[in-house]
Amino acid sequence: MVRAIKGVLVECDPSIKAIILDIDSKTHDIIVENLDESHLIIKDNKVAELKRILEERLNEHTKVDSLEEEEEEEDD
Amino acid sequence: MNSQAMKSFEHLEGLSEAIFKRLYQQPATALAVFRRMLPNLAKTFVMAMLFNPDPVPVSSLEAFVRPDQNRLKEEAFGKLRQLYIVTERQGTFALDATFKVELRKALTGGGSPGSFGLPCDTEDKNRVDISFLDRYAAEQWESILHFMVGNETQSSQRPSEGVVRLLLHGKLMEQNRASGTVITQLGFSFLLQEVNSQVWTLLLLYLDMAEQLRMDPVDILHFLFLLGSLELGQDYDMKSLTPTQKGMLEDLRDYGIVYQRKSSSRRFYPTRLATGLTSEIRSLRSPAATLANATPGNDENGFLIIETNYHSPLQIAVLNLFARLISRFPNLVTARITRESIRQAIGKGITAEQIIDYMTANAHPQLRKNSPVLPPTVVDQIRLWQIEGERMKVTSGYLFKEFATNAEFNAVCKYADDIGVLVWIDKNKGMLFVSKHEQIADYIRKRAQSNR
Amino acid sequence: MDKVDGTEHYNFKAPADLATLQVIILDTNPLAWATFEKSSSLSFPAALSQLLIFANAHLAFSQSNRCAVIANHIDGVHFLSPADPGTDHRDPGEADLTPEDLKEIANQNASKYRVFRLLEDEVRASYRRLIKNTTPEAVMACPNSSYLAGALSAALTYINRICFGGTGGRSSGVPGDEKSKVNSAGGKVDETGRTMHAKILVVSVTPDPANQYIPVMNSIFAAQRLKVPIDVCKLRDSTVFLQQAADATGGVYMEPEHPQGLIQYLMMGFLPDHLARQSLILPTKVDVDFRAACFCHKKVLDIGFVCSVCLSIFCEPPQGAVCSTCQVKLDVTSLENIGKPVVLPPKKKKKKKAIDSLPESGVASAAESPVPTE
Numbered sequence: 001m002v003r004a005i006k007g008v009l010v011e012c013d014p015s016i017k018a019i020i021l022d023i024d025s026k027t028h029d030i031i032v033e034n035l036d037e038s039h040l041i042i043k044d045n046k047v048a049e050l051k052r053i054l055e056e057r058l059n060e061h062t063k064v065d066s067l068e069e070e071e072e073e074e075d076d
Numbered sequence: 077m078n079s080q081a082m083k084s085f086e087h088l089e090g091l092s093e094a095i096f097k098r099l100y101q102q103p104a105t106a107l108a109v110f111r112r113m114l115p116n117l118a119k120t121f122v123m124a125m126l127f128n129p130d131p132v133p134v135s136s137l138e139a140f141v142r143p144d145q146n147r148l149k150e151e152a153f154g155k156l157r158q159l160y161i162v163t164e165r166q167g168t169f170a171l172d173a174t175f176k177v178e179l180r181k182a183l184t185g186g187g188s189p190g191s192f193g194l195p196c197d198t199e200d201k202n203r204v205d206i207s208f209l210d211r212y213a214a215e216q217w218e219s220i221l222h223f224m225v226g227n228e229t230q231s232s233q234r235p236s237e238g239v240v241r242l243l244l245h246g247k248l249m250e251q252n253r254a255s256g257t258v259i260t261q262l263g264f265s266f267l268l269q270e271v272n273s274q275v276w277t278l279l280l281l282y283l284d285m286a287e288q289l290r291m292d293p294v295d296i297l298h299f300l301f302l303l304g305s306l307e308l309g310q311d312y313d314m315k316s317l318t319p320t321q322k323g324m325l326e327d328l329r330d331y332g333i334v335y336q337r338k339s340s341s342r343r344f345y346p347t348r349l350a351t352g353l354t355s356e357i358r359s360l361r362s363p364a365a366t367l368a369n370a371t372p373g374n375d376e377n378g379f380l381i382i383e384t385n386y387h388s389p390l391q392i393a394v395l396n397l398f399a400r401l402i403s404r405f406p407n408l409v410t411a412r413i414t415r416e417s418i419r420q421a422i423g424k425g426i427t428a429e430q431i432i433d434y435m436t437a438n439a440h441p442q443l444r445k446n447s448p449v450l451p452p453t454v455v456d457q458i459r460l461w462q463i464e465g466e467r468m469k470v471t472s473g474y475l476f477k478e479f480a481t482n483a484e485f486n487a488v489c490k491y492a493d494d495i496g497v498l499v500w501i502d503k504n505k506g507m508l509f510v511s512k513h514e515q516i517a518d519y520i521r522k523r524a525q526s527n528r
Numbered sequence: 529m530d531k532v533d534g535t536e537h538y539n540f541k542a543p544a545d546l547a548t549l550q551v552i553i554l555d556t557n558p559l560a561w562a563t564f565e566k567s568s569s570l571s572f573p574a575a576l577s578q579l580l581i582f583a584n585a586h587l588a589f590s591q592s593n594r595c596a597v598i599a600n601h602i603d604g605v606h607f608l609s610p611a612d613p614g615t616d617h618r619d620p621g622e623a624d625l626t627p628e629d630l631k632e633i634a635n636q637n638a639s640k641y642r643v644f645r646l647l648e649d650e651v652r653a654s655y656r657r658l659i660k661n662t663t664p665e666a667v668m669a670c671p672n673s674s675y676l677a678g679a680l681s682a683a684l685t686y687i688n689r690i691c692f693g694g695t696g697g698r699s700s701g702v703p704g705d706e707k708s709k710v711n712s713a714g715g716k717v718d719e720t721g722r723t724m725h726a727k728i729l730v731v732s733v734t735p736d737p738a739n740q741y742i743p744v745m746n747s748i749f750a751a752q753r754l755k756v757p758i759d760v761c762k763l764r765d766s767t768v769f770l771q772q773a774a775d776a777t778g779g780v781y782m783e784p785e786h787p788q789g790l791i792q793y794l795m796m797g798f799l800p801d802h803l804a805r806q807s808l809i810l811p812t813k814v815d816v817d818f819r820a821a822c823f824c825h826k827k828v829l830d831i832g833f834v835c836s837v838c839l840s841i842f843c844e845p846p847q848g849a850v851c852s853t854c855q856v857k858l859d860v861t862s863l864e865n866i867g868k869p870v871v872l873p874p875k876k877k878k879k880k881k882a883i884d885s886l887p888e889s890g891v892a893s894a895a896e897s898p899v900p901t902e
Contacts, residue, residue, distance in 0.1 A: 001478065002477070004474045004475070004516075005474065005475045005477070006473075007473075008470050008471065009472075009475075009500055009509045010468050010469070011470075012467055013467065032475075035505075035507070036502065039500055041509070047470060047472075054467070103641075107588060107641060110588060111589070117807060119589055119804075120799065120800045120804040123585050123796075123799050124795055126585075127791045127792050128792060141808060142807050145806075149807070181639075183584045183588065184581055185640035185641075185644065185648075190639070192640060192641050306642075307642045
């Protein structure tokens with residue numbers, strides 16, 4: 001019999017997906033179904049939380065962004 | 077379409093069946109819903125059924141459409157069902173009885189007197205002309221926008237308390253202890269909309285607030301749709317309005333949607349903001365004509381030189397949302413669009429499409445001669461800047477899996493694609509993800525029954 | 529703070545489509561309508577009312593849609609709407625109205641959408657003016673006359689002005705050509721420089737005006753070039769020209785079996801616009817009568833003679849064996865046997881119907897005529 005599962009489809013790069021999997025590995029309450037290397041289904045009510053954590057993680061690693069902009073300021 | 081989080085016209089689609097049935101009791105509303113809310117093919121179906129006394133078999137409507145246009149057909153059927161315009165019974169489609177009668181009245185002119193506004197039968201001693209109404213509408217509307225960006229000049233007075241309450245209610249502005257009322261992110265994207273969408277956004281907020289005040293939403297919508305069908309420059313009599321609608325006039329006057337010389341006056345004039353309510357054409361060019369004379373720079377950032385004919389503080393404030401102002405002359409402002417300025421705007425919840433639309437809509441006639449209006453390099457770059465920070469795309473919906481047979485899986489996939497809800501599919505695992513599930517569930521049930 | 533989420537940014541807009549101009553060409557020959565009414569019980573006023581509802585339905589589709597109505601009258605072509613500027617706009621019926629009537633009219637006006645009302649009032653007033661200026665003698669003198677060619681030309685020139693800025697669809701690629709880009713409805717233009725789509729509906733109760741064959745065909749080809757479909761609602765007498773008009777321009781041809789239900793035919797078959805037609809299968813006539821009319825006596829022919837040079841069609845060899853169109857001297861010696869029992873197989877070619885296609889039969893005779901006779 002066909003099953004229908006409510007959820008939110010997330011489409012992202014494999015690298016981002018790896019981070020999401022890592023976040024989930026601590027609590028196991030985000031991911032509903034792991035579809036393929038760039039798709040997964042997560043719980044409805046966890047979207048905002050996931051986005052917040054993901055952004056924090058990304059910011060930890062990407063200080064490059066702000067550096068670039070500072071350089072740009074200088075050549076004006 | 078409109079991607080902002082605030083209420084747009086499409087929001088009306090979510091009204092309940094009971095409200096729609098009552099909305100259709102007025103020919104002006106039936107006509108406005110027909111024109112403004114239906115896709116082209118759905119309009120064609122409605123007209124084909126309008127003068128047919130009997131319900132039409134679904135099969136004959138399906139035979140009317142080319143087989144390769146299933147998606148459009150399903151979109152049309154879906155919208156007609158969603159707005160409760162058709163009812164489906166035993167394999168036939170019938171137009172909602174009220175909708176049918178009232179739309180016929182609109183086309184044949186058989187409605188009761190005043191169903192498209194009651195023109196005054198006496199001469200107005202203080203008659204106003206169309207250019208006066210245009211000026212009045214622009215002044216009122218711009219005073220609201222000026223207030224939002226926080227520059228209240230002498231020329232524009234502070235909008236009324238009602239307007240301020242509405243802006244706060246809609247979270248377009250918020251109370252801030254330090255600096256009083258300040259604009260929010262939602263407010264910024266509101267500023268970038270074209271005028272007609274802005275008007276609808278405010279009116280829907282009004283509707284929302286009115287419901288809390290126990291005003292009848294149907295009464296309000298009837299009046300808004302009626303305003304959309306009135307004649308610019310004609311004065312109308314208030315006596316055919318309901319008490320709720322008479323009460324609305326005062327608020328609408330504050331927005332510049334109608335003009336009344338005095339609040340005790342029994343006649344009112346609709347402005348262009350009103351008569352454009354049910355049309356798809358731009359009513360007034362957004363706030364005033366701006367000019368953007370763009371030249372694609374050699375710099376990979378791309379340059380945009382922006383001039384304003386009126387150097388109104390409002391336009392400059394809006395430009396400041398996504399461009400860095402460099403210098404300001406009496407009739408010219410130069411600003412630079414940089415990665416940083418665009419990223420900042422996007423951080424405030426403004427989308428690249430909104431920025432591009434705003435620049436296109438306000439381009440100077442000189443620039444309008446180009447096709448496309450904006451240099452493609454600039455447009456592409458703005459879009460690229462937007463997506464560089466985006467790492468994921470989310471779609472809420474339903475995952476279907478564990479199909480009994482391959483044939484069933486394939487049939488459901490095809491159907492989902494036809495009605496335009498298919499988001500993701502994996503043939504090997506036999507799973508698919510759809511954005512809406514009601515119709516799919518129906519389809520699976522019907523299929524199961526017919527196979528039994 | 530949805531910085532990492534790009535969902536909203538992926539929704540791009542579909543390009544907006546252009547509005548449509550509907551031109552209705554209506555036969556107003558009173559005698560032809562009277563005859564038709566006897567056989568069908570559909571009177572002219574009833575038909576006009578239903579056509580106006582059709583026009584309203586067209587205008588209801590979009591605020592930027594436009595409509596024009598042209599009368600194909602016994603003595604020429606008249607625009608019913610938009611009325612000619614400079615003409616007397618008074619409604620001749622108005623003088624006879626009592627104050628009560630006027631009040632009644634004002635009441636009715638208040639119950640009608642202004643766009644619909646303006647069109648209706650204009651069409652009805654222009655029509656009354658037109659009939660007032662038509663004498664019974666003039667009607668009796670030409671019971672079946674119509675100015676189809678004139679009406680089609682008037683419609684096409686109007687379309688050219690409104691939809692192409694008077695450029696005939698040629699100005700598309702010219703840079704800096706203001707006219708082709710400016711448009712009342714917000715400046716939208718498609719790649720051919722057209723600012724609006726257009727379609728023509730011919731409502732006809734008169735027979736083919738055979739003497740207008742050439743101009744009618746020219747109008748059809750012009751419409752084809754501008755991609756303007758000519759829809760035909762033929763209420764009485766099947767017609768060859770209009771079948772070809774609909775066929776060549778991709779329009780719809782219908783001969784309603786139940787003319788009293790005209791409105792349903794109009795709403796179902798003729799209303800769909802350019803966009804809807806791309807996804808619909810519309811009812812139309814499949815087997816089209818391709819017969820042509822001869823240039824000499826304007827008769828509709830099954831079989832005829834074709835000039836080997838310019839492809840003009842004749843019902844009999846032209847006088848003096850000179851083509852009346854291009855003045856070329858034709859060799860008619862091989863035509864001697866026409867009408868006699870055919871013995872030689874090659875001569876059979878000449879009997880080929882002119883209906884398949886004009887150039888082909890032209891080739892047939894062209895191949896024959898220069899050949900020296902045995």
